[in-house]
Amino acid sequence: MACRITELVLDCRDPDRLAEFWCAVLGYEVIGHEPDGLELGPAGGRFGAGPPTLILAQTENPRRGKLPLHLDVSPAGTDQETELARLLALGARRADVGQDGSESWEVLQDPEGNEFCLLRKDVGEA
Structure with missing residues (x-):
């Protein structure tokens, strides 16, 4: 089990x-x-x-700062660049958590500041 x-x-x-x-x-x-x-x-x-x-x-007091767990999302039926533009238009914001620019993912925040990552690989149609 x-x-x-x-x-x-x-x-x-x-x-x-x-x-x-x-x-x-x-x-x-x-x-x-x-x-x-x-x-x-x-x-x-x-x-x-x-x-x-x-x-x-x-x-009333959601925890702020780096959380020990975050969500990763992947593009479904499109590329990372197109999906990044869509997420930003929906209200996501770029986040800096110390990346050096060589990462294959994009670090973002939702409208309340919760961090999540947009991965590169297209997982196919949703």
């Missing part, structure tokens, strides 16, 4: 605002409303089957 990652939880001030961003980034939709946040996932998905859902948990 083994465990599977079924949910990733991201603390935030404004779950509705972040839901718009992350749904557009991942092609997810809001699939659940919790008293303190939202659950995002693939349309028609079944809990535990497929990719993990993303829980946006509302808090």
Whole structure:
């Protein structure tokens, strides 16, 4: 037997605002409303089957600074440069965490400052 990652939880001030961003980034939709946040996932998905859902948990004091865990996303059906332009247009911002410019990934922040990386490899159509 083994465990599977079924949910990733991201603390935030404004779950509705972040839901718009992350749904557009991942092609997810809001699939659940919790008293303190939202659950995002693939349309028609079944809990535990497929990719993990993303829980946006509302808090007045989300942790800031370098987190021990971050999300990596990959372009799906396009190249990194095109996807980077799309993410920036959606509200992502470039982040400097000490990169030297030789990295194959782009470090970004979502609208609330949570860091994530855009990898280079196209993983095929979403």
